Amino acid sequence: MTLLWEVTNEHQLPLFVAAVDFEKAFDTVGHSSIWEALREQGVRNSYVQTLERLYSNQSGQVLTEVLSPKFPVERGTKQGDPISPVLFNAVLEKAMRKARQRWDEKGYGIEVEQGRLLQNLRFADDVLLVASSLHDLREMLGDLMEVAKEVGLEMHLGKTKILANSIGQEQRRTRTTVSVQNREVEFLALGDNTMYLGRSLTLGDYHGTEIQHRISKGWNKFWSLKKTLCDRSHSLKARLKLFDATITPAVLYGSCSWTMTAARERMLQTAQRRMLRKFVGSNRRIVPIEAEEDGASSVSSPADSGLIDFNNDEEDQEQLEPWLDWIKRLTHTAEDQMRMEGIDDWVRQQRRRKWQWAGHAARRTDGRWSTTIIHWTPTDGRRRVGHPGKRWIDCIDHVMSRCSNVGRGDWFLLAQDKPTWKQYESNYVNIFV
Known part of the structure; x- marks a missing residue:
């Protein structure tokens, strides 16, 4: 589709x-x-x-008050x-x-x-x-x-x-x-x-609607497991593995068919980071108050970010690390731990799934529509004036032209050799297109 x-x-x-x-x-x-x-x-x-x-x-037989x-x-x-x-x-x-x-x-x-x-x-x-x-x-x-x-x-x-x-x-x-x-x-x-x-399924914003839907499914799964994910009696390592085993599949279901742009990848990245921050669970640090020339404190507060912290009075807030610094630190802590455990972020996992499925589709010989339609160019109709919208196949063509100098669509032949195709996987996952 x-x-x-x-x-x-x-x-x-x-x-x-x-x-x-x-x-x-x-x-x-x-x-x-x-x-x-x-x-x-x-x-x-x-x-x-x-x-x-x-x-x-x-x-x-049907059983109600009597047996039929x-x-x-x-x-x-x-x-x-x-x-x-x-x-x-x-x-x-x-x-x-x-x-x-x-x-x-x-x-x-x-x-x-x-x-x-x-x-x-x-x-x-x-x-x-x-x-x-x-x-x-x-x-x-x-x-x-x-x-x-x-x-x-x-x-x-x-x-x-x-x-x-x-x-x-x-x-x-x-x-x-x-x-x-x-x-x-x-x-x-x-x-x-x-x-x-x-x-x-929509024929309007085909990919954007589905990505939002998958993120919503991921949040539903997150809230159902929140008690376990936020339980600090379990190690962060164990909770990250639970996160990757349950919430990641809910979000990335069918993602091999997505056509990704920088904006869509940011949607995935933002949603994952928000979830990770909720169960990393580190408190804001106490930092020295640095006075500026006009005598005002340089420490930001939740209100500076449009957020409100109801757990601290004004005097305490002045001694806490800046709100945005705290958010960044939580995010980096979770992402560093994920890397240590060999868990990829959602953007990289989505790219990997797409690359693997593309190779699988290229090697099939049973005449399935999902393989046949990759080569489809209509004989009628005409393109709009200007740059066409990004297509599912474009990022594969782009990476292969940079890494192996193959022409547009020639990756289909390269994918016939599974070990060779596997060698280019890391290039696709790591190169932003």
């Missing part, structure tokens, strides 16, 4: 996305549809028959069964194949490779439909509703959302909903967002 959004914006192409929600997806798929889907997709008949026996003759009569269970996958997601994926693939036949005939989707149209992105029951016009997307939603019903799935149109980039918003005008088979689907404004796979 990152590259799709960036390239369509750069070339001023409309992009429409529908975040589809299925109502009680795993509980509604028909058993007969499961067995048909597995056989159509080449699963050995002996395996299918084994699964059929596991699901046959199931019944249920037994009723047959002929829909849904078993909760907690590790094979249930696989069975659901097979059913959804059966439905999507039928829908794609219609979409291919009508040319719906976005052509990111000659002869291949990007029409949907899926992870289990989380589905995104992609189109180049609102009309196409409306038709795709209608087709998906029809084929989904055939396998027992019902789209939840109240939770399904339509998004468009800045160019696509021109087709939105003032409308807030779109009619799909006589039912209304919400059409989000450019700055609005919806959740997809744990990320805040």
Whole structure:
């Protein structure tokens, strides 16, 4: 989605996305549809028959004040069964194949490779439909509703959302909903967002919104662990390791797809430093009062920084180290301890994750969209006048051109050799781009 959004914006192409929600997806798929889907997709008949026996003759009862009569269970996958997601994926693939036949005939989707149209992105029951016009997307939603019903799935149109980039918003005008088979689907404004796979998805400020969302998730995790993180009976080393093992993953989830700028890196750095200062827990030092020529004290107070310290009276404040010096000292103490323990700050960790994922994507040969779209340059559309916005691929190109003199995009070939790619990782992490 990152590259799709960036390239369509750069070339001023409309992009429409529908975040589809299925109502009680795993509980509604028909058993007969499961067995048909597995056989159509080449699963050995002996395996299918084994699964059929596991699901046959199931019944249920409802207990309220009395126990209801037994009723047959002929829909849904078993909760907690590790094979249930696989069975659901097979059913959804059966439905999507039928829908794609219609979409291919009508040319719906976005052509990111000659002869291949990007029409949907899926992870289990989380589905995104992609189109180049609102009309196409409306038709795709209608087709998906029809084929989904055939396998027992019902789209939840109240939770399904339509998004468009800045160019696509021109087709939105003032409308807030779109009619799909006589039912209304919400059409989000450019700055609005919806959740997809744990990320805040918007086609407005794509990266800024998500980074703010991840920082918010990090603070939620921090407050849930504050008692332990601020407990000085535990060593600072142990608390830093807990911080890195719990809060860092919450903040950097999906960060390999972020396009970072200096301002976005400062957002990460500022949030991490604020958290670290809260559990380092060092008091302000007592320092000598240095009188200036006019007789006033040169020691600053919390009020000088727009902050108020309610724990000290005016006489005590005059003897404490400057407020900003105290904040800097806490920050440096925590960062020095992190370096001693081999823990990178969030900015460096984000860069490392992006570099590793880029190499992984470059080496894949299974035709995934996430690899194919890296090379995508639209044949239509035109760039805006002036410098284009920063793209996900730009910082990799920049570092590789400085370190190995490779041309733009040639890093893809260099990444095929994993040890060689690993050698350049530290250059990318340490060079500010």
